[in-house]
Amino acid sequence: MSRRLAIRAGRTAVGVGGAIGLGALCIAAVTALLAPYIFAELSPWLAPHAIVDPAPARLARGWMAGDYFAVEALGAGTWAIGEPRYYQQNYAYLIVGQTRAVLFDSGSGTRDIRPVVSALTRLPVTVMVSHLHFDHLGGIGPFGELAMIDLPATRADVSDGRFTPGRYEYLGFVDGRAPPSPRVVRWLAPGATIDLGGRTLTVLATPGHTPTSAALFDPAAHRLFIGDFIYPTTLYAFLPGASLAAYQATARRLLATLPPDTVLWTAHCCRTGGGVAAPWLGMNDLRALDVALTRVRAGQARATGFYPRRYPVNDQMTLAAGFPWNNH
Numbered sequence: 001m002s003r004r005l006a007i008r009a010g011r012t013a014v015g016v017g018g019a020i021g022l023g024a025l026c027i028a029a030v031t032a033l034l035a036p037y038i039f040a041e042l043s044p045w046l047a048p049h050a051i052v053d054p055a056p057a058r059l060a061r062g063w064m065a066g067d068y069f070a071v072e073a074l075g076a077g078t079w080a081i082g083e084p085r086y087y088q089q090n091y092a093y094l095i096v097g098q099t100r101a102v103l104f105d106s107g108s109g110t111r112d113i114r115p116v117v118s119a120l121t122r123l124p125v126t127v128m129v130s131h132l133h134f135d136h137l138g139g140i141g142p143f144g145e146l147a148m149i150d151l152p153a154t155r156a157d158v159s160d161g162r163f164t165p166g167r168y169e170y171l172g173f174v175d176g177r178a179p180p181s182p183r184v185v186r187w188l189a190p191g192a193t194i195d196l197g198g199r200t201l202t203v204l205a206t207p208g209h210t211p212t213s214a215a216l217f218d219p220a221a222h223r224l225f226i227g228d229f230i231y232p233t234t235l236y237a238f239l240p241g242a243s244l245a246a247y248q249a250t251a252r253r254l255l256a257t258l259p260p261d262t263v264l265w266t267a268h269c270c271r272t273g274g275g276v277a278a279p280w281l282g283m284n285d286l287r288a289l290d291v292a293l294t295r296v297r298a299g300q301a302r303a304t305g306f307y308p309r310r311y312p313v314n315d316q317m318t319l320a321a322g323f324p325w326n327n328h
């Protein structure tokens with residue numbers, strides 16, 4: 001090879017190498033930017049799991065209704081209906097008045113929750129969901145209809161009178177589940193009330209875990225049914241649509257407006273140790289979350305793990321967030 005040819009070949013090699021390097025850099029940048037979506041898409045392979053634990057549930061409180069659902073009486077016409085053998089250990093809440101009842105979350109849909117509800121009340125039941133993730137909306141099929149928080153993003157999911165959540169709103173592909181298409185029988189604006197007869201619930205918008213998350217406040221009993229916004233284990237603030245700024249704004253609004261003795265009934269078990277029971281937290285836990293969010297958003301908290309990054313909150317909770325540029 002002549003010297004000139006050798007130089008040209010060297011330059012070509014450097015050019016190809018540089019192009020490959022630049023391409024790899026671009027792929028890494030796009031992956032980092034889209035991490036919430038890519039993580040969700042890969043999660044069936046990253047974290048394979050059994051949907052239902054074959055072992056019987058070990059309950060700390062309440063009783064089993066059949067071999068799958070757990071029921072716990074919370075007093076004042078309120079029941080928690082849990083799925084202790086489901087891998088996410090979801091809890092829905094049945095809130096009963098004198099003339100109507102609300103089922104807050106429809107169950108995961110792994111089994112039909114409706115017979116459990118029918119055994120607890122003969123009153124007409126309206127289903128409302130805390131948010132659109134598959135483990136909360138997946139059980140809506142047998143009911144066929146639901147009440148929905150009235151937001152532009154939820155209105156946008158209606159077509160031909162049917163509500164169908166988007167791919168990254170529902171996330172059912174994680175467990176191979178297609179989204180349902182129920183009818184919306186009532187739109188509930190943030191601040192609207194639900195009259196159950198002798199008992200009134202207030203609808204609150206609680207964005208953070210998802211943009212369209214909702215909670216129900218029972219002002220007479222000082223109870224807040226809050227879905228996935230907060231619960232005793234790892235909070236998910238890294239999935240598509242999650243926002244740390246919204247999380248903190250919601251936490252501060254709830255801290256400023258709710259009575260300090262409010263009990264937060266949440267949607268995922270479990271406290272560490274002991275058996276399975278309806279999961280609850282207090283306003284002090286919400287305050288701890290606010291403090292943790294301040295530190296995380298300021299870059300002052302130390303994380304463990306690569307993605308998601310886990311930050312300590314208190315002895316009940318950790319907060320899982322994306323990279324600093326995800327989930328603002």
Ligand SMILES: [Zn+2]
Pocket residue numbers: 131133209228
């Ligand atoms: Zn969720």
